[in-house]
Amino acid sequence: MNKSRRTASTSPAQRITAAIIEKLEQGTKPWVKPWRGVPVSRPLRSCGTPYRGMNTFWLWMVADGCGYASPYWMTYRQCQVLGGQVRKGEKSTVAIFYKSYTKEVENAEGEADTENRRVLKAYAVFNADQCDG
Template sequence: MTKHERIDLYQDVTNRIVEQLENGVAPWVQPWSSTASGPSLPLNVTTGRRYSGINVLLLWGTVQMCGFTSQRWLTFNQARKVGGSVRKGEKGTTVFYADRFVPGGKEAEEEARAIPFLKRFTVFNIDQCEHLPEDMTGSVASLPEREIVPNAEALLQATGADIRIGGDKAFYAPDPDYIRLPPQNAYFEQINWYRTAFHETAHWSGHKSRLDRDLSGRFGSHKYMAEEIVAELTAAFVLAELNITPTVRHADYIGSWIALLKEDKRAVFAAARLASQAAEYILAFQSNDSCLAAPFSRMVA
């Protein structure tokens, strides 16, 4: 892919997301609201690998737009190899694979000489296919909405983050390294407490002792909004993996997101990449007995 094609690609994808935001839809906030699909990260159904970064946003957006009932995907050739096929006339969704290579294959070359490249692939939702094996198309049980979600409580506990409950504000304080959250019963819809909790835990993951992101941006600045998008995406990714559906719409953020994305066409690519890293970092604290944990209870007046 030429340099000009890469630039156009960044702009094309950013334009698509800005258009969705201008229509009042954030694909990372409500990827499942208008469909029968349960909340989950997109998955390649033949390899078992979850998509990450910008691909999550692109595939979530397609699910929402087309009303697909699944977050499971595969390529045309993968469908054929398992005895299925893509139905005639179906339109695929483009996803991307980014990596670097050193000219001549010399591993000893300096990292600075590595050349980035971007490859495109077209994938199809299993709803667009037929004759796939039953184990690829079976329904996935969804978690009913409830005030206390044991696996989410367990994950918050397992991170070891200093989470202080109380007051009427939610924030992460980098220097003392703690999270402040309002009590869950202060929320009109209590399931949304988890979105706030993992949003702030996303900021916590960026501390210099963890993933070392730049958390120095002042309110309203480019750096601040860039980190806010990372935190929003991280929360969306973690909640999807935990099978939790929040209802909050984030209308207060959308105007700022549009301004940032129009200013920097690479912003959403960087945010999605950093959010995938943060979500993986947080989710790595999960344990097999997470569902047995007691509700989160650390309280500060």
């Protein structure tokens, strides 16, 4: 896994796509893992809730590439709240939050109407193996 500095102009989707393409060009299918009887856990938030969707695949791929054994991932602040500290020089990876919902709004005539909305956020997360305490 390439741990180089990221530019602000690169979106999380572009970073994830580039990493997947890099693995494919190396001849590795990142979604196929030779588990060899090792216990497997989905990536977990600091509270123990499993990640879902693309985050599961992405964080597995990052953990494998960087050699992390812990399934736990957290933000810098979550690490501090739990009494830990991210080691100096450690690089974060991205986790994605996506949600779609409908909201009632008033239209131009003042009548109630529903509007579809989406939220997409990216968070910088660290693996527990990158933290002390």
